[in-house]
Amino acid sequence: MSGAGYTRDEIMTVTAARQLRNGAVCFVGIGLPSAACNLARLTHAPELVLIYESGTVGTRPVVLPLSIGDGELAETATCIVPLPEIFAYYLQRGRVDVGFLGAAQIDCFGNLNTTVIGDYARPRVRLPGAGGAPEIATQAREVLIVMKQTPRSFVPRLDFRTSCGYLGGAREREASGCPGAGPRAVITDYGVLRPHPETRELELAALYPGVTATAAQAATGWPLRIAAALETLPAPTPAELAALRDLEARTQRAHAAPIHIKLPQAH
Amino acid sequence: MPLLPLPVAIAAHVHDGDSVALEGFTHLIPFAAGHEIIRQRRRELHLIRMTPDLIYDQLIGMGCAARLSFSWGGNPGVGSLHRLRDAVEHGWPRPLALSEFTHAELAVAYQAGASGLPCGLMRAYAASDLAGLPAPSVRALECPFTGARLSAVPALTPDVTILHAQQIDAAGNVLIRGIIGAAKEAALAARRVLVTVEEQVESLGAHMNALVLPAALISAASLVPGGAYPSYAQGYYARDNRFYRAWDEIARERGTFGAWMQRHVLELRDHATLLRTLGVAA
Numbered sequence: 001m002s003g004a005g006y007t008r009d010e011i012m013t014v015t016a017a018r019q020l021r022n023g024a025v026c027f028v029g030i031g032l033p034s035a036a037c038n039l040a041r042l043t044h045a046p047e048l049v050l051i052y053e054s055g056t057v058g059t060r061p062v063v064l065p066l067s068i069g070d071g072e073l074a075e076t077a078t079c080i081v082p083l084p085e086i087f088a089y090y091l092q093r094g095r096v097d098v099g100f101l102g103a104a105q106i107d108c109f110g111n112l113n114t115t116v117i118g119d120y121a122r123p124r125v126r127l128p129g130a131g132g133a134p135e136i137a138t139q140a141r142e143v144l145i146v147m148k149q150t151p152r153s154f155v156p157r158l159d160f161r162t163s164c165g166y167l168g169g170a171r172e173r174e175a176s177g178c179p180g181a182g183p184r185a186v187i188t189d190y191g192v193l194r195p196h197p198e199t200r201e202l203e204l205a206a207l208y209p210g211v212t213a214t215a216a217q218a219a220t221g222w223p224l225r226i227a228a229a230l231e232t233l234p235a236p237t238p239a240e241l242a243a244l245r246d247l248e249a250r251t252q253r254a255h256a257a258p259i260h261i262k263l264p265q266a267h
Numbered sequence: 268m269p270l271l272p273l274p275v276a277i278a279a280h281v282h283d284g285d286s287v288a289l290e291g292f293t294h295l296i297p298f299a300a301g302h303e304i305i306r307q308r309r310r311e312l313h314l315i316r317m318t319p320d321l322i323y324d325q326l327i328g329m330g331c332a333a334r335l336s337f338s339w340g341g342n343p344g345v346g347s348l349h350r351l352r353d354a355v356e357h358g359w360p361r362p363l364a365l366s367e368f369t370h371a372e373l374a375v376a377y378q379a380g381a382s383g384l385p386c387g388l389m390r391a392y393a394a395s396d397l398a399g400l401p402a403p404s405v406r407a408l409e410c411p412f413t414g415a416r417l418s419a420v421p422a423l424t425p426d427v428t429i430l431h432a433q434q435i436d437a438a439g440n441v442l443i444r445g446i447i448g449a450a451k452e453a454a455l456a457a458r459r460v461l462v463t464v465e466e467q468v469e470s471l472g473a474h475m476n477a478l479v480l481p482a483a484l485i486s487a488a489s490l491v492p493g494g495a496y497p498s499y500a501q502g503y504y505a506r507d508n509r510f511y512r513a514w515d516e517i518a519r520e521r522g523t524f525g526a527w528m529q530r531h532v533l534e535l536r537d538h539a540t541l542l543r544t545l546g547v548a549a
Contacts, residue, residue: 030343030344031344053370054292054293054294054446054448055292055446055447055448056446065344066343066344066345066506066508066511066512067293067343067344067506067508067511068292068293068343069292069293069294069343069446069448070293070499070505070506070508071294071445071446071499071501071505071506073446074294074445074446074501075501080445080446080447082447082448082449082451082452083292083317083370083374083447083448083449084374084375084377084378084449084452087370087371087374088371088374088375088389091371092371092389092390115367115396115397120396120400122356123355123356124356125352125356126340126347126351126352126355126356127341128339128340128341128347128348129337129338129339129340129341129367130338130339130367130368130369130370130395130397131318131338131339131369131370132339132369132370132371133369134369134371134392134395134397135369135370135371135392137392138392139390139392160396161394161395161396162395162396162397163395164392164394164395167394176394177391177416178392179390255508255509255512256509257505258509258547259496259497259504259505259506259507259509259510259547260504260547260548260549261492261493261496261503261504261542261547261548262492262548263492263493263539263542263543263548263549264466264492
């Protein structure tokens with residue numbers, strides 16, 4: 001906790017939530033994206049339509065799911081569709097406004113690695129893999145990325161490109177035929193990076209109160225450029241912090257609850 | 268349809284070298300069936316599953332698998348599948364060949380298998396290194412009508428698909444409700460379908476558009492209450508998120524993993540005994 005009365009994790013989640021407009025259809029990844037999307041829904045964007053790849057559409061979970069398919073998501077969904085339909089009829093058909101992703105590595109054009117660290121054939125670390133990310137990164141109208149900023153994760157060169165951002169930069173993404181516009185913002189624990197309008201290289205566009213550009217640059221594995229108009233982001237409001245902390249407390253209690261299974265009498 | 272004891276169903280329908288899909292997307296993961304496969308010491312399996320989850324971590328760590336076709340191999344919301352990682356990074360307990368898909372690709376591969384097509388189609392996405400792997404899961408082609416760039420995904424037709432479901436009726440029809448993932452496609456793509464169920468009822472009483480797998484599709488069924496634990500069965504019990512977190516420590520080292528599997532799978536006769544041992548069922 002900084003002297004400011006909130007943690008860097010909290011302002012990161014609040015800032016990510018603020019990127020979502022009310023009424024948008026959002027394809028949600030698990031972890032930080034899920035926390036940010038639900039915080040947005042509980043604060044300024046009550047009509048946000050959350051889709052999880054498990055096939056739950058319009059879900060309004062009271063507690064955050066640990067997995068992408070907890071029962072909480074099913075019980076609070078408008079409908080549950082088969083997984084192939086989520087990817088074909090919703091995402092590929094162009095019905096998703098925002099894809100919200102995280103990754104193990106990101107490069108300066110917003111390309112993402114969730115596959116391996118090291119050589120593919122003999123990886124130092126085998127990561128979970130693609131999941132829904134390559135199609136979300138390509139087909140959602142726009143993409144938000146939320147990741148903690150370190151030189152190990154913000155790298156000059158990905159070990160493996162699982163999902164595309166702006167590929168090699170400039171107009172390469174458009175030329176490749178990607179229907180979606182690509183990453184609009186990368187929300188980190190230092191501030192927000194946005195693509196330069198021409199080169200599409202991610203630049204430091206905004207910082208949290210009390211965070212310096214030098215610190216953000218030191219946390220980046222490539223020479224991070226600073227946008228012409230560097231903003232300072234507003235601190236979380238008391239209402240945002242209260243909503244986030246309540247959500248996290250409810251979630252912790254729910255995930256700690258023991259499970260009881262009633263077995264029929266042995267016969 | 269007569270219900271078979273699970274050991275009999277597994278012995279009859281899962282053979283060494285088979286391609287096996289235990290499906291259920293986070294929900295209804297057939298853990299009891301997976302444990303019985305481990306107890307029967309099946310080898311050289313080609314495991315297929317969108318999200319390998321803890322059950323494939325266990326099968327891989329126990330040396331049952333030669334190949335894994337998958338799209339996301341982590342412990343959801345927790346971290347790594349340590350046994351999967353050990354197999355890929357160090358070849359322990361044996362090397363594991365990978366066929367790597369995206370969720371959308373694997374879904375299309377099941378749909379193609381279920382449709383009797385050699386491959387399924389989807390829009391080509393921009394340059395991922397997945398396309399450059401030695402044995403990529405997709406190949407590019409052009410739409411013959413519009414010239415659009417497409418990807419073809421070869422059909423998946425598992426020798427056997429295993430599902431856990433809520434109910435089976437007297438005639439052997441099976442009802443699945445809640446998050447259904449690609450369960451229907453995986454079942455219809457398979458040569459044989461084995462189900463475990465929470466309960467047997469006289470009639471399903473399902474609404475008109477419910478997901479019912481007709482008895483004609485089912486090769487064998489077993490009554491295994493709690494059979495999806497530590498995943499869950501909507502309407503019966505919730506996902507044990509505490510166990511998913513605890514698995515991270517259990518599976519991190521080969522020794523603790525081996526001891527846990529010995530004590531909780533190999534030495535136990537069935538799933539009900541496991542649930543009682545873990546204190547989940549009275």
